[in-house]
Amino acid sequence: MAQTVFAPWDDPQAKPLIQFKNVTKRFGDFTAIENLTQDIYEREFFALLGPSGCGKTTLMRMLAGFENTSEGQILIAGQDMANVPPNKRAVNMMFQSYALFPHLSIWENIAFGLKREGKPKDQIAARVDEMLRLTRLEKFAMRKPHQISGGQRQRVALARSLAKAPKLLLLDEPLGALDKKLRQDTQFELMDIQEKTGTTFVIVTHDQEEAMTVSSRVAVMDEGQIIQVATPAQIYEAPNSVYVADFIGDVNIIDGVATPEGDAYHIAWAEGQAPFTAKTATRFSEGQRCYLAIRPEKVGISADRPADMANAVQGQIIDIAYLGNISTYHVKLANGQMMKAQTANTRRLSRRSFTWEDRVWLSWTDTAAVVLEN
């Protein structure tokens, strides 16, 4: 059997596990979530990405049952959640503050939810030990939360929320306090757990790399609204707005005016400079304002003008950021605009072709840039 791509959101038959229907949440006269409609499917790894204060935690708390909606409906597995208390939902949440019980040992913290289900003792013990192994906390089982480090506490919180094997697991910035190595390991473990258990994950993260690594879809939020939802690749390659393009990864934004020209557009960006050419599916009218978004790694850098590129522009190298595997060149164009170009460092540093103050040509194809309306 051929491996089918996991994309239930493209399947009109698929039943979503979670449905937000025109959900609004107000605190007093402050609107934290504004008229939000979104489906999340079973087995998804759904990442919420956005600046601090944009309503990510509020969204999670509504799913867990700690906040009511001010307007609209939330359905989980088709059931309206309006009057279902947190303890009656097959949902577990890992709290941003961990919320570990200080009077209980690590072992008892993890066992807490299992004991409430009234499972037999040996089953509880087996499950707790499994969780301890998974999060590499065996050695600390008998310690109290105040006797372990921040990163270890975070793992306890994770283990505790995983222990009950919930249908839906909410992770509020679960890996923030871990160092890079452990974070990557835990990310893969999360994906592994997800594959094994079929749990649906909704994860809040600050770290876009993390969102890209683990998630099936990413939702980029701003001020209580979801700006775009798409797979990590789509979000990166085809952001729907300057906000999203800027939020995910590094990007050059060029402000210009579009003129239709055959199957492409000419985009005038500075007086006395040749316009750029870009192909896009979006329609622009003559003279409409637009933004070109170009990822630095799609911009070539060369000493001479390349003959076969649709766009080429000259500038001067102001700064070079050496990152080991890649280098980013900061180039100043004639109108003062800064552009970044990235190249892979396949050669040794000493043989690098360009240096500060060099005049260079930047170039990219007519499909490299995304043309955005706002």
Place this chain on the structure above:
Amino acid sequence: MRRFILIAVPFIWLMALFLVPFAIVLKISLSDIALSIPPYTPQLDLTEGWAGIKAFFAELDFENYVFLTQDQLYWKAYVSSLQIALISTILTLLVGYPIAYGMAQAPDEWRATLLLLVILPFWTSFLIRVYSWMGILSNEGFLNQFLLWTGLISTPLVILNTNTAVYIGIVYTYLPFMILPIYAALEKMDGSLLEAAEDLGCSRLTAFWLVTIPLSKSGIIAGCFLVFIPALGEFVIPSLLGGSDTLMIGKVLWEEFFSNRDWPVASAVAVILLLILIIPIVLFQRNEQKQREMDQ
């Protein structure tokens, strides 16, 4: 040197205000009653030098302690005091916990006011407040008048000069000592812990039982000791509100000192009371110590 001074200050304080008076009381408890001023012998006479000191110590004995075991009054008074202190402590806890809980749940801007209200009674004299309870509880007092007026009762309730009045008095007087430590424990509790408990399948009530109560345990223990310890030796409340059958060691102590002028026996009673109190005081200290370690 600086460290020495730092330690010396509380040490001298302790010496002057506890150890020296205690040594004096202990000494009196080992003396004999006498018709003199002060009303006991021997007196230490340093003019006779070494022989005087020797004679002084030769005269001290444990007679008074033996006497305490022979007269039923004393051990009955101790047991009765322990019982009254214990019951009052439990009653104070039952009244104080909900108040402390309510205060901790109240909106931030209310808390300072509520705290002030709890402490407010301390602004008037303790004695006056106990006297006013006599006015409330007596047969013609406010409480009975009110109950008669509502028709709930047809003859006045006898409350004053019974153990009930003593309980009311102790609960009323020591309530702030119960509320404050419990409130302090509840107030610093992180609300997300209750959410986490609910998230993991607890109802509100089980979450309260499994999280709130254990996390306020140190406050409960501190509050109970702060009520139990002074209530055990309480003298004013049983004298003013209690009846002739209210037997408390504080009252016995007072009578020995002032009615019988038997300082040696009274001192022995006091020393025994102190020994009884050492146990809860040590437990209280251990609780505080443990809490400090948790908070670090």
